[in-house]
Amino acid sequence: MDKVEQEEFEKKTVAWLGDLAAKSSNIDPELYTKYEVKRGLRDLDGKGVLVGLTEIGEVHSYIIDEGEMIPVPGRLTYRGIDIRDIVRGFMTEGRFGFEEITYLLLFGHLPDAKALAEFKKLIAIYQNLPEDFARGVILKTPGKDIMNMLARSVLALYSYDDNPDDISIHNVLKQCLKIISCFPSIAVYSYHAYSHYHGKKSLFLHSPRPELSMAENILYMLRPDSQYTQLEASLLDLALVLHAEHGGGNNSSFVTHVITSTGTDTYSTLAAAIGALKGPKHGGANIKAYLMLEEIMANVKDWEDDEEIAAYLLKILKKEAFDRTGLIYGIGHAVYSISDPREIILEYYAGKLAEEKGLEKEFKLYTKVEKIAPKIIAQHNKMYKIISANIDFYSGFVYKMLNLPLEMFTPIFAVARMPGWSAHRIEELVCAGKIIRPAYKSVAKRKEYVPLDKR
Numbered sequence: 001m002d003k004v005e006q007e008e009f010e011k012k013t014v015a016w017l018g019d020l021a022a023k024s025s026n027i028d029p030e031l032y033t034k035y036e037v038k039r040g041l042r043d044l045d046g047k048g049v050l051v052g053l054t055e056i057g058e059v060h061s062y063i064i065d066e067g068e069m070i071p072v073p074g075r076l077t078y079r080g081i082d083i084r085d086i087v088r089g090f091m092t093e094g095r096f097g098f099e100e101i102t103y104l105l106l107f108g109h110l111p112d113a114k115a116l117a118e119f120k121k122l123i124a125i126y127q128n129l130p131e132d133f134a135r136g137v138i139l140k141t142p143g144k145d146i147m148n149m150l151a152r153s154v155l156a157l158y159s160y161d162d163n164p165d166d167i168s169i170h171n172v173l174k175q176c177l178k179i180i181s182c183f184p185s186i187a188v189y190s191y192h193a194y195s196h197y198h199g200k201k202s203l204f205l206h207s208p209r210p211e212l213s214m215a216e217n218i219l220y221m222l223r224p225d226s227q228y229t230q231l232e233a234s235l236l237d238l239a240l241v242l243h244a245e246h247g248g249g250n251n252s253s254f255v256t257h258v259i260t261s262t263g264t265d266t267y268s269t270l271a272a273a274i275g276a277l278k279g280p281k282h283g284g285a286n287i288k289a290y291l292m293l294e295e296i297m298a299n300v301k302d303w304e305d306d307e308e309i310a311a312y313l314l315k316i317l318k319k320e321a322f323d324r325t326g327l328i329y330g331i332g333h334a335v336y337s338i339s340d341p342r343e344i345i346l347e348y349y350a351g352k353l354a355e356e357k358g359l360e361k362e363f364k365l366y367t368k369v370e371k372i373a374p375k376i377i378a379q380h381n382k383m384y385k386i387i388s389a390n391i392d393f394y395s396g397f398v399y400k401m402l403n404l405p406l407e408m409f410t411p412i413f414a415v416a417r418m419p420g421w422s423a424h425r426i427e428e429l430v431c432a433g434k435i436i437r438p439a440y441k442s443v444a445k446r447k448e449y450v451p452l453d454k455r
Contacts, residue, residue: 031443041249042334051438052257054248055079056105056423061336071386074336078245079108087241087345096213096233098240099123102180102419105245106173106426124210126181127217130160134189134205142193146411147278149190151271154179158267165265167429175266176422183418184214187411188221194407215240218415222404232402235353236412239398242342242391243413245420248427252276252283256421260428261436273421274414283410283417289330290396290409292322293366303365306372313369313376330393331373342391350394350401357401366397 001009032039041049047069060075076083078101086104090097103111103119111119137156143149157179158164163171185208196203206226208217215237219228248257255276259269277283297303299321300312315321316328333340347367354363370389377387399409 027443035441035443037441040334048249048335051254051436052248052433054424054427055108056427057245057247057420059247059249059335061338071337073339074333074341076246076341079104081110083242083341084345087238090241091234091238096215096237098214098237098244098416101241101244105419105423106176122177123181123214126178127185127208127210129182129185129189130157133157133160134185138186138189139193142190142197144194144198145278146187146190146194146407147274147283147414149194150183150186150411150414151274151278153186153190154183154267154271154274158265161267164267167263167265169426169429172266172426172429176270176418176425179266179270180418180422184208184218184415185221187408187415188218191222191405191408191411195405213237214415218412219402222408229356231353231356235349235398236402238349239346239395239412240416242346243395243416245417245423248424250282251279252417253420253424256424257428258436260425261433263435266425269425270418270421273417277414277417278410283413285329285390285392286396286399286413287406287409288323288327289392290400290406292316292329293369293397295322296369297362297365300365303361303368306368309365309368310372310376313373314380317376317380328373328377330396331370331377331389332387333390336388336390337386339388340390343389343393346391346394346398347389350398353398353401359401362397366394 031037038049041051043049056079058075058077058080060072060077062069062071078086081104086097086101090100099120100111100116102123103116133153133156137153138149141152143152161175164175166172189205192203192205195201202224204224206221208221212220213233216228216233218236219233220226246253248254252273256269256273259272280288296309296312300308302308312321313328317326319326347370350366351363354360370393373389374387395413396409399412400406404412
């Protein structure tokens with residue numbers, strides 16, 4: 001069999017086997033109702049199935065009044081502190097907040113000035129990658145997807161650790177701090193490798209500077225001239241803070257708990273979390289939201305005309321426009337209904353950045369779509385649940401105003417969420433729970449084994 005024949009055989013065989021696999025994997029949807037399966041670990045009314053406890057983050061969106069769920073404006077707390085108060089604190093004082101929030105998530109309380117200074121000093125020490133890591137791991141085998149490169153790089157760090165399988169709390173904390181600190185470099189260098197080998201662009205690598213914040217270092221390393229404004233760095237820092245944690249039930253943090261419960265190493269656990277975040281239903285939604293708005297801008301002639309905007313959104317819902325999925329990205333959330341507190345904060349500062357960048361018209365269109373889309377969705381889908389914009393709606397717009405390449409949108413999310421994942425890993429280890437192993441009911445019919453010559 002020559003190469004052409006082998007490729008043709010492979011194509012036909014895989015197509016046949018793929019159809020067979022799809023047919024044999026199909027489960028009657030009615031069975032999920034019959035056996036009261038909580039698909040997605042959520043009730044039909046959207047309430048999550050309680051599978052664990054955490055002190056790290058809380059996502060709050062409703063109250064119970066006489067047995068009835070009443071939606072309320074969304075609230076997010078980190079270690080019991082409202083995210084709005086956290087942001088107000090460091091923004092009004094003109095400080096960068098991501099390092100401080102990393103400390104809060106990992107250690108349960110806000111640091112004083114001395115503790116924060118020492119923590120930042122430790123991060124600066126840990127931000128340097130192992131010798132030859134960039135060339136030997138990142139540049140040697142550049143991939144076509146940066147999230148894949150991030151997971152691969154985290155797994156590779158296992159080989160540079162003298163004690164990788166020690167899951168004592170002190171060792172795991174050290175591992176997590178090292179990954180948190182050097183992860184921005186891994187993300188930026190992975191993009192540069194991708195851009196050079198697959199985009200044919202010039203290759204340059206800037207080393208992180210110890211006196212800069214993580215947000216500043218990302219912009220410093222990402223841009224050829226390493227230049228950025230204070231507002232740009234502040235907005236990226238804010239985005240990192242707002243994405244750092246979202247409770248133990250979000251998909252990637254739950255994955256962190258599940259993998260940690262097996263007793264495996266830190267690198268395998270965090271690589272799995274990155275894999276979960278890569279999915280378009282989780283971390284990739286901000287890209288979809290940004291591209292959707294770009295299409296709306298290109299096809300709606302009058303950005304001031306609410307009716308024209310609504311008509312195009314209806315086309316998207318009817319699978320006649322954008323990616324033909326019928327989804328308006330950035331609108332609606334699995335938990336929040338009336339509002340996403342992160343979105344409210346980011347929208348305010350996105351407006352300020354839009355003024356600096358001369359993009360007021362684009363920002364105004366975003367605000368119009370944010371108001372019109374929930375009404376169109378409710379009318380078209382005959383929904384009675386209140387929905388609103390989530391943080392993905394504005395984050396892509398903010399990243400683009402920061403001149404971040406599209407390929408970096410989800411990796412930036414991963415950089416932000418690493419402290420949250422690390423805190424959840426440590427919490428799972430400290431609480432020493434059982435291996436997480438939910439029940440799956442088999443609905444396959446019993447069959448007799450048939451010998452090969454009689455099939």
